[in-house]
Structures are given as structure tokens and as C-alpha cells.
Amino acid sequence: MLHSEDRRRGVFAALAAYSAWGLFPLYFKALRAQPLEVLVHRIVWSAAFLLVIHAVARVRAGERRWQWLGEAARSPRLLLGSLLSAGLLSVNWFIYIWAVAHDRVVDGSLGYFITPLVQVLFGVALLRESLRRAQRLALGCAALGVLWLTVEFGQLPWVGLGLAASFGSYAVLRKTQKLGSLAGLALETWLLFPFALGYLLWLRQQGQSIFFQEDQLAQRLALLSAGPLTSIPLVLFAAGARRIPLSLAGVLQYISPTLQLLLGVVLWHEPFQASKALGYALIWLGLVLYSGETLWLWRRTASTRAV
Numbered sequence: 001m002l003h004s005e006d007r008r009r010g011v012f013a014a015l016a017a018y019s020a021w022g023l024f025p026l027y028f029k030a031l032r033a034q035p036l037e038v039l040v041h042r043i044v045w046s047a048a049f050l051l052v053i054h055a056v057a058r059v060r061a062g063e064r065r066w067q068w069l070g071e072a073a074r075s076p077r078l079l080l081g082s083l084l085s086a087g088l089l090s091v092n093w094f095i096y097i098w099a100v101a102h103d104r105v106v107d108g109s110l111g112y113f114i115t116p117l118v119q120v121l122f123g124v125a126l127l128r129e130s131l132r133r134a135q136r137l138a139l140g141c142a143a144l145g146v147l148w149l150t151v152e153f154g155q156l157p158w159v160g161l162g163l164a165a166s167f168g169s170y171a172v173l174r175k176t177q178k179l180g181s182l183a184g185l186a187l188e189t190w191l192l193f194p195f196a197l198g199y200l201l202w203l204r205q206q207g208q209s210i211f212f213q214e215d216q217l218a219q220r221l222a223l224l225s226a227g228p229l230t231s232i233p234l235v236l237f238a239a240g241a242r243r244i245p246l247s248l249a250g251v252l253q254y255i256s257p258t259l260q261l262l263l264g265v266v267l268w269h270e271p272f273q274a275s276k277a278l279g280y281a282l283i284w285l286g287l288v289l290y291s292g293e294t295l296w297l298w299r300r301t302a303s304t305r306a307v
Helices: 004-022 022-030 035-061 064-075 076-101 104-125 133-153 158-175 181-206 216-225 226-239 246-253 255-267 274-306
Strands: none
Touching: 004 022, 004 226, 004 246, 004 255, 022 076, 022 255, 035 076, 035 104, 035 181, 035 216, 035 226, 064 076, 064 181, 076 104, 076 158, 076 181, 104 158, 104 255, 104 274, 133 274, 181 226, 216 226, 246 274
């Protein structure tokens, strides 16, 4: 049973993580590099930053801190799974960076609104999990919302669906692996590091990298900060997730897409017609059903345990 002070710290850590993710568009909007170059910088500097974090942790915890890395190196299955999850994560990152760069922040927020429901769907299809009645109703509402957006605008909301599908697949794959969130991200970025660094050096040779231009100091510093900006929210999330119920973390996660939606509509004046609002309303109804039922089940379970 967690103490109230411990839970309070967990809530603050989770709030900080979700708020940081929700404000990411401000950072990506400030970058002038092409989306693919931003992606490789995010991989390279995240790999470097996570190496520093693990090196510091090793000093505190001793050799045991690196045991997971030795086990991963001896497990081809774990390495292959991590490489696949790393590919899915990089696809997710690229789609979002592209969406922000092309004034599609609202469409990007849709992806993270429907991600929890896509994870439920993947859990049923891939992990053979059973659906409760409220979950089926929530998925139905979300599907109607996506269908409405598709019919109204003549095309699939591919940005949102691409983000949800890539991250949903990533979450399912990570769930089947043994590594924790921080160790898993470190291994994924380290596996991608040689490819990202190679592409970055190729851009430099071609004279196409903004990072290596002498008059771009501000952009260079901004790209270097991609490492801590990527890793610190994950550390905060991991700290928060250990201290608060999963159902509460599930509700708090909607802070991120809500902030993204507000930034897109209020700050950058992206179009958000009434017809699009109807599709979003159906999706939000599905989220309310899903979150409400999850909270109700958690409270009922907590009450039963107390008795």
C-alpha cells in the first residue's frame, strides 16, 4: 500500500511527464532541420544521454546495474525484438515530427487520443485478451469517429492512425519483453545509434545538415537538447507509474493530446471545423467510457481488498 506522500510524488511526476510530452510541439516548431534529420538527432543524443544516466547509476548500484545489458547481448530473441520495437518507435517519432513541421498538430493529437483504444484492440488481436462490454462500446464509438472523419474529409486521418498504430504496436511488443521502460529505451536507441550516426555523417558530407553549419549555433544547441528532452519525461513517467494506480495514469495520459490540440488550434490556428469536432466528440466519448470503466473497476477492486 502506497503512502499518501509517495502517491503525491507519483502524481506530480506523471503530470510533469505528460505535460512535457504535450508541449513537445513547441520544441519541434522551433527546429528548422528537416524531419528526418531531427529524428536522427533525437536518436543519437538520446543514446548518449541514456549512456550517461546508466553510467551514473552504475557508480551507485555497482556492476549489477549492467546485468540486463549482458543478458540482452546473449539473447538473440531479445535483441531482435528490441530492434523491431526500436523501428516502430522511430516510425512513431518521425510521423509526429513531420506532422508538427507541416502544421498537422491537431491531427497528431488525434493519434494520442486513440492510442489507448488501439492498444486495447491490439491486446485482443495479438495477446488474446478479452474485451469487456464497456471496452467494446468505447472501441465502437472511436471507430465511428474515425469513420466520420474519413467520410467527411475524403481520406483516412493517416497521421493520427499512423501514430496510434505505431505506438500501439510498440506498446504490445514492449509488453512481451523483460526490460523495463528506461532500460528498454536505452537498448533501442543504442541499436539505432549506428544507423542514425551514419546518416548524420552522410548529411554532413553532402552539406545538407543544419547541425554542422557554422552560423546555426542556436539550432545546434536545440538539436543537442533532443537527448534530455526525450529521456527525462520517460524517467519521470517511470517514477510516477510506480507510485500511482495504473487506472489513474491512464486518465492522466490524456493531458498530452489535450495540450497538443490546444496548441494547434489556439496558438497556430490550425483548422478545426464543426464537422471535425463531431468526429473528435465520438472518439472522446469512447475515451470517457473506457477511462470511467477502468476507474470504476479499480475502485471496486480497492474496496474489496480493503474489506
